[in-house]
Amino acid sequence: MFKKQVVSIVIMLLVSSLLLSACGGTKQTLVTGKVNVVASFYPLYDFTKKIGGDHVNVINLVPAGVEPHDWSPKSRDMSNLTGADLFIYLGAGFEGWVNDFLGSLKPGVKVKAVEASKGLELLKAAEEEHGHDEGKHEEHESEWDPHVWLSPVNAKKIAQTIKDNLVAADEAHKADYEANYTKFAAQLDELDSKYKSALAQVQKKEIVVSHNSFAYLCKEYGLTQMPIMGLSPDAEPTAKDMQQINAFIKEHNVKYIFFEELVSDKLAKTLAKDAKIETLVLNPLEGLTDKEAQAGQDYLSVMDANLKNLLKALQ
Secondary structure: OHHHHHHHHHHHHHHHHHHHHHHOOOOOOOOOOOEEEEEOOHHHHHHHHHHHHHHEEEEEOOOOOOOOOOOOOOHHHHHHHHHOOEEEEOOOOOOOOHHHHHHHOOOOOOOEEEEOOOOOOOEEHHHHOOOOOOOHHHHOOOOEEOOHHHOHHHHHHHHHHHHHHHHHHOHHHHHHHHHHHHHHHHHHHHHHHHHHHHHOOOOOOEEEEEEOOOHHHHHHHOOEEEEEEOOOOOOOOOHHHHHHHHHHHHHOOOOEEEEOOOOOOHHHHHHHHHHOOEEEEOOOOOOOOHHHHHOOOOHHHHHHHHHHHHHHHHO
């Protein structure tokens, strides 16, 4: 009986360890003998894992279930950051703490900082706001909309930047990084083709979303988004905004309001109830929930689910 209890405890500990690893949380540590990479949030973590394979130890700074817009690193995170070989961050104003961190690095620190959005064609934040207060832009650190990863075309360019920097950091395993990138790039091309062909066939093109994060996806596939909140999920709409959103819903015969699982769905559900329509998830992939992480979800599977929900809403 005692032996069975011991075995059960050991199994539970192993499962807990695996789940923590799957979530990509901050409990991960630097590993000797591998290229240590710290990623600022989930998509960069996922891309680096896919390209780096067994040669790379990747730490996702933002834990599963946490919305990254207002997250900032703790002392343990700073230790991982300064001890890593590569620090991959998005840029475009997404991580409000990054400039202070980079400015605080002392001479001799080995970590190389990689701005993953560098070289991408960015959309201006002001161009993508829909009627929110003028002061909302000042709350956001950048004039740019940072949500570039939601276009599979941009995701492929980000993946190439990650691959190039892994090769530069670890030339000995260049062939493996190149092969892993080629496989992932082909998957992103396939995802792009699926989106193009499927969304080209729908008559409706207008969506209502919980926060202003789908501009790049909309631009890529000819859609128009009406966000309830601004570029940051906590930039709440005014009464005038709510009137405009309701008018948009009626004008375009919108049947679903999209919400996301890492922020409150209260406003989306209130709007949907008032307009007598339904809600669906459209995931901006700023992070996974614990449940998604434990189920082995990733960028590709979540984007597939997003496409299915888009098609349902746009029929």
